[in-house]
Amino acid sequence: MSHLFEHYGAKGQGYSQPAPIAPAESIKLPSGLVRKSLPRWPRLSEPEMVRHYTWLSSRNFGIDTGFYPLGSCTMKHNPRINEVIAQLPGIADIHPMQPEHHVQGTLAIFHEMQEMLAICAGMDAVTLQPVAGAQGEFTAIRCVQEYFRKRGETQRTKVIVPDSAHGTNPASAAMCGFEIIEIPSRDDGRIDLDALRAVVGEDTAAMMITNPNTLGIFEAEIAQAAEIVHGVGGQMYYDGANFNAILGRTSPGLMGFDAVHYNLHKTFSQPHGGGGPGSGPIGVKSHLAEFLPGPVVGRREVAEGDKVTAINEEWWYFWETPENSIGKVQQWHGNSGAVIRCWAYYRRYGKDLKTMSEHAVLNANYLRKKIIDTAISQGVSDLFEDGAPIEVVKHEFTLSMGPLKEKHGVGAMDVAKGLLDRGYMAPTVYFPLVVPECMMVEPTETESKETLDEFAEKFVEVIQEDPEVLHEAPITTKVRRVDEVYAARNLTLSYPFDEE
């Protein structure tokens, strides 16, 4: 074990700093505000620090380590060119308050990203400001809210979400002040139009839905759903978490949506970084564009008087704030570093982004078929069920471990831990809530056929494992199964200095 706070020896520092440019005596502080004792931070030399964090990294699993089929999170390979570009001084060392003529290069890239995202989603206007998917949802619902306020339709207090929706959907709408109406899905996992008809009305502000849905199923009746919601004057919001499934094949615009968020860290390969940063731009149809958070990048033809700093002979880029902007959701311009990475990624595919989605869907269907076929050939296909009885899935699929639980007392979490023992990251478990003992599998397009074949074999091996062994799993990981209840009952949220 390496414990950061046990490195507390000599007064050494991990990197030496220059002396202050004026004598310490010149520093003036009100006497009452002079810090009395310094924080109990550790003292590490550079080699100790490097070794500590390298050791920690050896105890962590990333896409680089192995197959990471975490459903709904689109854990695709993160091209390393992204990281090189994001550290160029032209992005790392620029300040959001610099004048436009200092940042024409960045603005040109942002404008290109706004245009590209609008095209891919069939939207009219895009802002790059939201810094995560959940913040994108929140931002779009805020725009919808202001749209209705401007129209005097303040009676629209309800937002509809399917019971299979990501938790962020209801949470984001509730933060805006909306009441949440949850509607049940049909047995096949799809939206229930009758249930939708039963809840819409003059009080409907919006419906939030992802398509393909969280079961990986394309909502074939989405246009009808949009018609129902629009019919009562409501707005349709597209949760872009599953956008990786449909690029170039359909678009939220074609399906009838008014607003959409993009998860750049999913679809466009910003590394997930152990939990973030992400980037969650939103796109809207023209009637919502005036409410977007500001500023967004605009462009006009280069004029005679422009500074010599124009990036090309055609365009001058500038920041502009939409007329009835909701204001800001992040105080600067969003996660610019993430946007730059995703620009590099998008350039790799260009008009062939469709191929990316096709391969994501191919891999998901292939893996699903392989798992089912392997189970059938070994006579154990009765140990699990499809999350939804469906011919073709999109980028992900769900399996219910309900039968396994019933027959052998082995739940989705046990299977997950068994997969960890075989060197895989586990799929998402217990989500969506509508599938009992759910495992949600999203292989992404960057996994080879061999990886998928092997995973299918190992998966079927795990479900046949001795239940006693699975309850004990994992045994090959850096730590054995962690007691999450203990953590909640014995809260230790920081290093217990006082117990030394």
Next chain:
Amino acid sequence: MVDQLPNLGREKEMLKTLGMSSMDDLFSDIPEAVRMNSPLPLPNPQNEEQIIADARRLLGANVALGDRVSFLGGGLSRNYVPASIFQLIVRGEFLTSYTPYQPEVSQGMLQAMWEFQTLISELVGLEVSNLSVYDSSTAAAEALTCAVRIHNKKATQKDTVYISELIPPNRVSVIENYSQGGGVVIKKLKHNSDGTLNLDSLAEAAGSCGVYVEQPNPLGIIDQGLMSVKEIIGENTAFIVGVAPVSLGLIEAPGNYGADIVVGEGQTLGSPITYGGPLYGIFACSKDYLRQMPGRIVGKSIAVDGNEAFCLTLSTREQHIRRHRATSNICTNETLIALMGAMHMSLLGPEGLELLAQRNMAACQLAKDRLSSLNGIALPHESGYHYNEFVVQLPASTASCLEYLDSTGVIGGFDLSNWYPDKTNWLLVSVSDQTSLKDIEMLCAQISIWCESISQGVTA
């Protein structure tokens, strides 16, 4: 593109397993009416060499702060990120992992974030820290809505919070967006002419749900008056302080003068400015606020064999469990940037932090002394104490001064009329540990020349 898709060229073989003959079959479930039938109107794919060349050309056309003498701040500050951090942060085990839902294979990030929580707790003097929110603006916003959830029942001013009138409009706007849904009323606290908080005005905030002020405040002023805030507003009103974290190497931790929640911009610890994002927001609080706190928290636990282990905890506050009743909608956060912060804090150690704060304050004092001796300009808060930034009052519009300075290769600071429309002649000069004596001399020399031209009636 080929280099990103291992199964390119093997589609037929895989489709055959599925009993399909073309990629179209995979999308047969998309109704004709919503199909995209024409190709995306986007340019041709590029290879890595082309992309990097374009990136260098486009980003190379930007003016990097390092190419100029810069006095821009306003909440973000030029810093030095030690080389070892950039080397470690791209380790794929960190970079390409996600939220540690499976703790047995995520101990590295979990432990690193638990250590981060400890480092932040120690820094700000409060018991609990989460593992980051997006940035300082959303941290302030989430702190205020957290305060309303905690105190609204007993508050005599229901749904009401008070914030300093100096908080810049870009942060206020975020706060408004985050709090309007809960019907929160935001009232402003007045400041004295010397820039310090007006404590008489503060008395009005007693009985409200929370008070948000910054230390140093947005004009760089270190305000001793904040030490009596908690006493004035009382137990049932949250005292929320926004900090510049490096300043806490010299300035008392707000947790030690009554703060209930401390938020701040983590950037100066471990992260480049990156055009304003990604950054990381610090969020720490006393135990009383823990269960209404937004964001992810790591707890120390045990594994089945009794060995020490870490995992996410108190998840029942969060959106994936609590859905519309969650304390926040935050899911993806800024973990990797917070990790850079943890690495930087580890390298600094307590004495390194103190030295870093001294470097910032010494540069600020030097710049203040030099500028105050120039003819034609004044420092409206000269007698006050400052960290990192201070206001210079110019003889003509700040915009014209900045334009002149820009033509000489100096980014002179921030035009405060963008924040406070009536302050057309106020320039916010920001320094940092990266500011040199030469930079300050350059700024003084150029401002002198500009002032001279103004006094002679020449428009710059």
